[in-house]
Amino acid sequence: MYQPRATRVARALIVLAVTLVVMPVVFFLPPHLLWPIVVLGAGAYLARKYWVGEYHVRHFQGACPRCGTELEMKAGQRVRNGQVLECYGCHRQPRLVIDEPDD
The missing domain is CATH 1.20.5 (Single alpha-helices involved in coiled-coils or other helix-helix interfaces)
Known part of the structure; x- marks a missing residue:
């Protein structure tokens, strides 16, 4: 949100x-x-x-673009668009891209 x-x-x-x-x-x-x-x-x-923290996470579902390992983020965490995440499968650091839902 x-x-x-x-x-x-x-x-x-x-x-x-x-x-x-x-x-x-x-x-x-x-x-x-x-x-x-x-x-x-x-x-x-x-x-x-x-x-x-521009966004307040309600639910997160995503996978690493390199190895496909599911990325984790806790509900309630504060994030910003373009934030770097850590993939524990391949140790790559993909960037978070937030898509706004069409209401």
């Missing part, structure tokens, strides 16, 4: 805002410097994940 840019930006900004609110709170938990760094790293990771 396609995620518009405005939705992706809003989610990324919400994650960053929550990160900035939680960082001072976790500072008071020992060890004092570690937890804010962990929260900042997790917030940056999640914000990037929401920003870059």
Whole structure:
């Protein structure tokens, strides 16, 4: 399912805002410097994940164009068009091409 840019930006900004609110709170938990760094790293990771993921996978079915091995992708994963996948059969890295359904 396609995620518009405005939705992706809003989610990324919400994650960053929550990160900035939680960082001072976790500072008071020992060890004092570690937890804010962990929260900042997790917030940056999640914000990037929401920003870059143009599509939200509901179902994926595909095969490697070289060896025919079925490629796997979990439901709920965020992907973008042209993303590189890993084939564990031949170790080739095919690119994901997303076809929009005609509604």
